[in-house]
Amino acid sequence: MLYNITNLIEQSAVRYPEKDAFKCLDDSISYKALDSKADQLASYLLDKGLIRGDRVAIFMNRCLDTAVAFYGILKSGGAFVAIDPFLPLERILIILNDCGIEHIVTTPAQTRKIKLITQKAPFLKSIVGLSENLDVKTVSWEAIFSRTLDDYSPARILEHDLASILYTSGSTGMPKGIMHSHHSLLSLAKLEADLHNLDNSDIIGNFAPLHFDQSLFGYLSGPLVGATTVIFPDSYVKLPASLSALVAKENITIWFSVPLILIQVLLHGHIEKHDFSALRWIRFGGEVFPVKQLRQLMLKWPHAKFINSYGPSELARCTYYILEKPPETDDPIPLGTVWNNTEFKILDTDDQPVNNGEPGELVIRTATMMIGYWNRKELTEKSFFKIEMAPGYDHIYYRTGDLVYENEQKELMFLGRIDRQVKLRGYRIELDDIEAILLKNELITEAAVIVVKKDLEIRELEAVVCLADGAKINADDVIDFCKLFLPSYMVPQNITIMHKFPRTGTGKIDRNKIIELLETQTL
Numbered sequence: 001m002l003y004n005i006t007n008l009i010e011q012s013a014v015r016y017p018e019k020d021a022f023k024c025l026d027d028s029i030s031y032k033a034l035d036s037k038a039d040q041l042a043s044y045l046l047d048k049g050l051i052r053g054d055r056v057a058i059f060m061n062r063c064l065d066t067a068v069a070f071y072g073i074l075k076s077g078g079a080f081v082a083i084d085p086f087l088p089l090e091r092i093l094i095i096l097n098d099c100g101i102e103h104i105v106t107t108p109a110q111t112r113k114i115k116l117i118t119q120k121a122p123f124l125k126s127i128v129g130l131s132e133n134l135d136v137k138t139v140s141w142e143a144i145f146s147r148t149l150d151d152y153s154p155a156r157i158l159e160h161d162l163a164s165i166l167y168t169s170g171s172t173g174m175p176k177g178i179m180h181s182h183h184s185l186l187s188l189a190k191l192e193a194d195l196h197n198l199d200n201s202d203i204i205g206n207f208a209p210l211h212f213d214q215s216l217f218g219y220l221s222g223p224l225v226g227a228t229t230v231i232f233p234d235s236y237v238k239l240p241a242s243l244s245a246l247v248a249k250e251n252i253t254i255w256f257s258v259p260l261i262l263i264q265v266l267l268h269g270h271i272e273k274h275d276f277s278a279l280r281w282i283r284f285g286g287e288v289f290p291v292k293q294l295r296q297l298m299l300k301w302p303h304a305k306f307i308n309s310y311g312p313s314e315l316a317r318c319t320y321y322i323l324e325k326p327p328e329t330d331d332p333i334p335l336g337t338v339w340n341n342t343e344f345k346i347l348d349t350d351d352q353p354v355n356n357g358e359p360g361e362l363v364i365r366t367a368t369m370m371i372g373y374w375n376r377k378e379l380t381e382k383s384f385f386k387i388e389m390a391p392g393y394d395h396i397y398y399r400t401g402d403l404v405y406e407n408e409q410k411e412l413m414f415l416g417r418i419d420r421q422v423k424l425r426g427y428r429i430e431l432d433d434i435e436a437i438l439l440k441n442e443l444i445t446e447a448a449v450i451v452v453k454k455d456l457e458i459r460e461l462e463a464v465v466c467l468a469d470g471a472k473i474n475a476d477d478v479i480d481f482c483k484l485f486l487p488s489y490m491v492p493q494n495i496t497i498m499h500k501f502p503r504t505g506t507g508k509i510d511r512n513k514i515i516e517l518l519e520t521q522t523l
Contacts, residue, residue, distance in 0.1 A: 041072025
């Protein structure tokens with residue numbers, strides 16, 4: 001029986017001891033070695049006084065050591081907090097303080113940043129992965145892997161114990177920590193493995209950093225079935241031609257990434273030079289995939305199944321839509337239907353179910369739902385919709401904040417964020433609607449529509465677009481195009497053309513940064 005996440009690696013260490021569990025370029029680690037090294041890291045943390053539920057930071061770029069850190073922390077009974085090493089120092093310190101973190105697991109590549117962190121974080125007790133002497137105790141990976149396990153007693157872990165805290169941007173500008181239990185992440189592992197008919201012959205492409213929930217597919221579902229997960233380093237993810245070649249070389253069978261990575265590979269990855277016949281699933285999620293590029297990619301890889309995956313980090317994932325053939329029109333791709341062990345409702349502004357076909361907020365009840373937000377009790381309560389089934393017994397749904405409707409085929413269709421609806425000059429405007437129109441133009445590859453404050457009283461609708469290679473179109477042409485499809489009050493007053501968009505650490509368009517640049521007129 002599988003009760004917690006650590007059981008995944010322990011089970012596969014018995015079934016597939018010498019099989020590669022994770023690979024990264026020329027390095028690899030077998031299931032047996034991963035289980036043993038995770039035990040050694042866990043024994044160190046326990047010796048340092050870690051108790052069940054304590055938070056431990058993983059501060060690494062995409063590398064093989066992340067797998068040891070992931071399972072070692074969990075085996076100690078701790079909860080991992082994956083932190084993006086590219087974050088500004090002050091934001092890192094906010095997360096460390098908020099979580100009460102005393103131990104950081106890292107690599108020598110992060111020495112410079114760790115030195116800065118330790119100078120401003122006196123509460124830290126140890127740094128795992130460094131041999132250099134600091135004010136805080138350090139212990140090298142060599143020392144960890146030389147530990148004997150004679151006196152090691154694994155932590156007793158229950159399924160509803162805290163397993164991870166994932167920090168995302170908060171509407172107030174302060175990051176919020178999403179808590180997941182062993183139960184919710186184990187449920188995710190099972191549901192994703194079932195969705196893809198995953199088995200030990202699969203090779204999973206892991207393109208996401210550990211602080212992005214898409215990475216959990218490879219770290220959880222792979223070990224569940226004994227598959228191999230290939231971790232792609234940061235440098236390869238940023239270079240489409242190199243990424244494309246490595247995917248083909250590794251014979252990746254399942255690809256799961258944000259649309260941006262797939263689009264870059266399509267446009268600049270020279271995919272016609274490589275053999276991708278091993279690919280059987282192409283899965284994307286995190287943001288909308290422009291249909292025209294999706295169609296082009298499906299025509300180039302007709303042998304693979306394409307699947308749209310949706311779900312906020314509070315749920316990890318919850319819906320899917322399998323594309324049987326390339327879309328014939330540019331109509332939006334459905335979110336699809338919820339997967340197993342999950343149900344949904346669509347609510348109006350009074351929290352009442354809408355009539356069939358009407359739009360409303362999507363709320364989800366599922367086994368993969370978060371525990372809540374760390375240290376944010378009031379926000380946690382606001383994020384849940386509860387139906388009392390009996391005194392003291394509620395059905396609890398997560399409020400996604402996404403506006404959807406159910407079409408005649410019983411598929412969920414995404415309309416936009418509730419908080420992406422704005423009111424200008426007396427009109428209610430869905431910013432996502434305008435972006436969808438912009439993307440109908442074949443010369444435009446990406447679009448972001450925002451509301452910019454020019455002064456204290458005036459707000460303007462503006463759009464920023466990226467153009468296809470060699471496209472000859474100017475801002476006035478884009479505005480004229482919008483006028484063909486949009487009412488006058490929805491046509492952006494200004495169009496800015498960029499070579500590339502600023503992005504968050506997970507690859508999504510950083511609209512806040514775009515607004516900041518537009519408002520300061522530094523674009």
